[in-house]
Amino acid sequence: MSLVNEWAFIGLFIAVAWLLPTLPLVVAWVFQPRKPNAIKMQTYECGVETVGDTWVQFKVQYYIYGLIFLVFDIELIFLFPWAMAYNKLSFFAFGAGLLFIFLLSDALIYAWRKNALEWA
Amino acid sequence: MNGEAAACVNIVETLSSCLVAGGMAPGLASFIQTLMGVVLVSAFPLVLVIFLIWVERKVAARVQDRVGPNRVGPYGLLQSFADAIKLILKEDIIPAGADRLIFNVAPIIAVLSVLLIWAVIPFSPVHIGADLSIGLLYFVSVSSIGALAIMMAGWASNNKYALLGAFRVVAQLVSYEVPMVVSLLVPVLIVGSLSMQTIVRAQIGMWFIVPGLLSAIIFYISNLAETGRAPFDLIEAESELVAGYNIEYSGMKFGLFMANEFMHAFTVNVLFAVIFLGGWSGPGAEQFPLLGFLYLLAKTALVYVFSLILRATVPRVRIDQMMSFNWKFLVPLSIVNLLVIALLLQVTRALGIAPAPGETDFLANLPQALVLLAGNLVIIAGTLAILRNSGRRERLAEQTVVTSRAIVPVGSGD
């Protein structure tokens, strides 16, 4: 079960590797000066007082980029096994992949034409 | 298998056999051996980043016709140590209203997401952390966690600008993952496996930068954007958004974010060398695995210095230019590239010039590689022609507008 051995390495890695960046933080915590005062704790806004709530007017465009990325992500998930098995398959595999990608690029062209890809 | 368990004799394996000879259970000894492998693999990039910062500053300085750090230690080599000590001694200010747990954990998760990539990098024919069967996909998945850490950092700072900066960064990171993964599919098509060691072994005959030239270029550009290096370094542009998501971080946590950026850049350059430049392959690498490790370092150094010179040379792009460049240029280009390579692979296989899998002879790999390279060059030429034509059309349109605007005021003057 070399599968388990490889992934055991990864599991141990996740369990242990976070200690290495924590080490400088711990050293800093030991050595750093601690002089909190009210002005230092204030939120930074180029030196002036904060105006308004921290809640920001959220631009919908961020969400649309995330959505388009999600759809493409899932498309790529389907393409990974296709690409892995490609060398063993016939020409039909290319046709199937072509159709798959073509349908999704349709969606990209739709998004492009509807100006969903503009930053504004 | 984990790195130090293969056919080489070294400190770690000797240690575990010493422990077993001393009466320790073999399971526990092998666990300690794996643990030491983990510590070695994860400490290597962290130690290397100290040197990387020095290289970066020196190269940027020389490009700008100045010397760079040269006071602390010979040639300024100890400058990064001095910086690290300074950061440790700084006060760690946590802003009022910040979410303390997330604020403290975000830099650690950001660094962890880069360290995890090193577990699958093949250092030599026998040294690798874990040769996962899905190595490439693991790399893609882990780098998507980095975006999450930045989001956490931006939100936990309780600062409008940090949050806005974090949104922009995440939008950028998430967008540029698409062409990166699509261009990664091309080596997978050629090799038929996602395992890193297999990809490197398949390049003993021909490096993938030849048949996959355009995908190498797209991968490189997307990684420049993913790591926030120039010309996509909007993330750390001090003139915009006042330093972005890590504005409220001070002291060593800020140091961790900075070190993470350099480490991430180096890591993706190592991956570029592994996937497209042949990794550890080179003359004599099979007999002397350490030579393979040196080859990998040399190739990575080449790519890294190139990215440093790029950083010192090109201007920064705006966020909307960056997004249009990605969604309207890189994504369609990488999809077209993928389809053309897939078609050419089938064609070369039908024509019989495709090499057998695992073929290591350069000349046997050459015909298919040349056909694929020709396909790449055709796509590049076509793209450049389209860009030139559309640029020419835009310039003509601008000129007619300018000339028509110039005519009117003369007539309306009297």
Added chain:
Amino acid sequence: MLELNATTLAFFVFAILSLGGALGVVTSSNLIHGALYLILSLFGGAGFFVLLSAPFMAAVQVLVYIGAIAILIIFAVMLTRSMTRMTEVYNRQWWLSALVGTLLLLMLALGVIFPVWGEGGMLPNQPVSNEVATTEALGVAFVSGDQFVLPFEISSLLLTGAMIGAIVLARDTEAS
């Protein structure tokens, strides 16, 4: 009954991650913390896939769920005004749902799990299948005419429809 080896230990770790994360999602009053607990729970799910010898699915879980969907959820949560102090209680019949949940668990355990995999059942202590499918086999299945090529193409159509629908909804307020 249960041997204590690394696999069992890993199983318990992932079980605690998934269940603990899920518990955190439903009980935390801070929406952002809830989203982060969800990410923890999804990691547990990815761990289970690794234990089931499906590393591809584990990577997909991390890449799609944590790398894309969790980020979208966090984006959506940030649209909520009072996300850090959700103290309104919407579930007044929590005792009824607890009862239904417990009954469901009992039904599943006594009606399905123990009769099939318990001692004296149909497949005592055996997995459903001993084959380990590789990702390449999945790839072959995607394009084989007698396997899954039609669902493969239809899923592409589904994704296209999803993207078009999302863009239509998200840009509803602006002139298209």
